[in-house]
Amino acid sequence: MSKEQITSLIEESIRAAIGEGKLPPVEPGRIELDRPKRKEHGDWATNVALAVAGRVGMNSRDVAAIIAESIKPAPDIISRVEVAGPGFINFHLAPAFVRSILYEVAEKGKKFGMSDVGAGRKVQVEFVSANPVGPLHVGHGRWAALGDALASVMSHAGYNIEREYYVNDYGTQMLNFGLSISARYLEALGRPGELPEGGYAGQYIVDIASRIVAEHGDEYLELPESARAELFIEMEYPRMLESIMGTLERMGVVFDVWFSERELYRSGEIAEALEALEAGGKAYRKDGALWLHTTEYGDEKDRVLVRANGEPTYFASDIAYHHDKMRRGFDTIIDIWGADHHGYVPRMNASMEAMGSGAEHLEVILGQLVKLFRGGEPVTMSKRTGEIVTLDELIEEVGVDAARYFFLQRSNDSPLDFDIELAKRESPENPVFYVQYAHARICSILRYAGESGADLSDPAPGELELLQTEAEMDLLRKLAELEEIVEFCAERRVPHRLTGYAEDLASLFHAFYRDCRVITEDECMTRARVFAVRAVRQALEIVLGLIGVSAPEKM
RNA sequence: GCCCCCGUAGCUCAACUGGACAGAGCGAUAGACUUCUAAUCUAUAGGUUGCAGGUUCGAGUCCUGCCGGGGGUGCCA
Incomplete structure (x- = not known):
């Protein structure tokens, strides 16, 4: 409030000075009003004089003095205006004005600090979206903390926010999940089992398999591998999803929408999107596959939408997914991804253009990964290795408050080194x-x-x-x-x-x-x-x- | 090779998109509980902002080239 008022006082003063011939006619442009770093420099400071001095061929301190002199007194708000340094104009607020903030807080209560810069624009924040093939790990905790806080603060700033989790319940990862359980199932029954390439080696898969054995014995032993995997997928991924939901609930993160990838297939939206792209000349067939002409929109190479074997790629369903988001009427959709997906950004932008949505409506926030240490020794976070530290374990050890605060302390594009021992030791401070x-x-x-x-x-x-x-x-x-x-x-x-x-x-x-x-x-x-x-x-x-x-x- | 992030105090990070003397916390040192909570406060020390150029009134911030770390570069997700 004071900011706008002071800005317009400055604008008026410049106009007045020009009108009186003290300054040559000049367009000051956008007036920058900043909080000075040092207290002595007052509550607000502007550098207009410095910005303008060069263009009017005058000394910046002189320009500052002229502007400062012409500023209309506003004793309710400003107690002092002064020129300092190379030509900054500093404003000191009137003490009564400073105190008046207390009335505002009392009046607004929980709504204090709210703003309407968002102007009610509808924005979706999609985050975490981990495949339901294993427990959330520490890295997911970072996205959860970041996405949720971003959604909250944007909401407080007047945006109309929706939080969404995209459930990848279809495709290769799911299949590997089923095959991994199947392998452990065989092993649990004393048969040789082999993890598929890209399978999940975590202990939790072994646990799932032994639970299946405990409940169903060797009932599934004679099934063909693929049928058994299929069955295990359907039995276990809903449980896994539920456990993920539980973890997020403990983190205090509440999603408005859980969006299923399968739903995109079921509803025909993927086929629809692919047809539209092909009909519009944006996609073409080559080597038995369907390709999207992403190079037309600045990508390095064209990308496959449908493999030669007829299976759509993840990219295809992602296109349909983002198209679906846009159809839901969001002005902006924000995706929070791990930095390991950053090569995916150009093609996603390209697809937004190809679908006629406009790439400017998609914002991708890339978060650098969390590097995990245990007593100074790096710990691999991959789900494919045996040892992982889950988000649940972390919350258990350091508490939700410390975990969330810790995750949020650094910028999303700085990698986060998280030493578990250190986090425990340091948690009280x-x-x-x-x-x-x-x-x-x-x-x-x-x-x-x-x-x-x-x-x-x-x-x-x-x-x-x-x-x-x-x-x-x-x-x-x-x-x-x-x-x-x-x-x-x-x-x-x-x-x-x-x-x-x-x-x-x-x-x-x-x-x-x-x-x-x-x-x-x-x-x-x-x-x-x-x-x-x-x-x-x-x-x-x-x-x-x-x-x-x-x-x-x-x- | 090419692309994207990062490099700031011993450590972890800020620095309001180019402004004033580069700031916090932790750690270190020295102090403060007869008090509404000492999980606090006060003071001191700590810097060639990775290196070298450039742009301008002014650079941690922008440009170029190196050096170092991370990530990407799949008919994987």
């Missing part, structure tokens, strides 16, 4: 506890206030002026940043930046706690500080909620 502790501390103050019989009614007009110390004002300023942070994280798709804000706010609160006693004999001061502290609690609860971490009342 994980920043998540720092932020949660601030929340718990406030709750403790409020409890104490209640017990001490202090007057907890809202402060009378004017009483807020008692909030004057640096610690108090810094804290209130940080509260006012929440809306911008939400917008920033949402528009730039960088949910990890929420953690930094949470830590800043917590840190300022802890400093305030040191300097300012809340519950005192001074009733007016007590009312004012309780009011402030409640607002901070509200903001912390909101941010932690967006991150997917609990806000405990006691620790």
Whole structure:
């Protein structure tokens, strides 16, 4: 709010200066107004003078001085305007304006920090989408944390968000799953079994097989291999899916839609998409296969849609899937993929164009993988090797809050080194506890206030002026940043930046706690500080909620 | 070979798409509980932003070339 107001003051001032002949006619373009890094530089700063000086052939400090002089006084909002450095214009907000954020928090409650930059645009975030052929591993935890927080923060920023999980319940991976169980089934009955190429070597497959033996004995021994695999797929993948759902539920991630790949085949959407592509001249036959002309849209080579054996590729169903998403009326669809799929992006974009959807509606967020260590030794995460660390195990060891916060702390394009031993050892000093502790501390103050019989009614007009110390004002300023942070994280798709804000706010609160006693004999001061502290609690609860971490009342 | 990410304090990472003296946490050192929670706070130390050029008023950020790490480059998903 203050930002827009100040921006227009600057625009007016430039126009006025030009009108009075102090500045040559110049189009300033978009006025950049930033939060300065250093406190002495005020609450807001603009570099227009620097940007414009070169074009009008004047010294940038002189230009800054002219603009600053022409700024209309707005004492309700701004207490001071000054020129600094090479020509920055710094704005200091009026203390009363800074304090007014508290009324806003009280009024908006859980809706504080909400924005309407999203303008209700319908956006789907699809994430995790792991094949239901094994338990979720630690890497999936990262996508779960990232996708869910992104969805939450975009929702808070006024987007209309839907969370979706794409279930790959069809194709090669499924078949390998069935064949792997079949092999272990034979072994469990003392027969030689052989894992298929690309089969799953995890212990969980052995467990599944022995459970089948326990329940059904050698009932399936005489079946042909393919029929047995088929049967095991149908018996076991729903269980696996259910267990994945359970894990995600424990992570606190709730999907709106679970979309089945099989459904695309059943509904004929795949055939439909392929026909459309072929009819439109976007796909052609060669060497017995059907190819999509993706090079036409910048891909390196054309890609196969239907293999020579008649089986559609994963790419084919993905095209139908994305077409289905677009038909559901989303303005934007966001896919979160592991970086190991990044070679897939150009062809996916190409297919969006070929289907007439427009590649600009698809956004792919690539997350670097999680590298797992155990006591400094790398652990392979592949489902094909025996040892995997599951997301369930991780949650069990470090807790959901620490896990989610940890996953979200770094940018999605930085690889994450996750040492399990270290995570366990470090968990008590994980920043998540720092932020949660601030929340718990406030709750403790409020409890104490209640017990001490202090007057907890809202402060009378004017009483807020008692909030004057640096610690108090810094804290209130940080509260006012929440809306911008939400917008920033949402528009730039960088949910990890929420953690930094949470830590800043917590840190300022802890400093305030040191300097300012809340519950005192001074009733007016007590009312004012309780009011402030409640607002901070509200903001912390909101941010932690967006991150997917609990806000405990006691620790 | 080609393509995409990354390289910033001892460690893990920020730096608001080109701005002011590159910031936090952890770790280190030295302090602070008779108090609404010390899971906290305060202070100090720590840097040629991988290297070399270039672009401009101004570069961690943009361009070029190297070096190092990760990923991709399937009629796999």
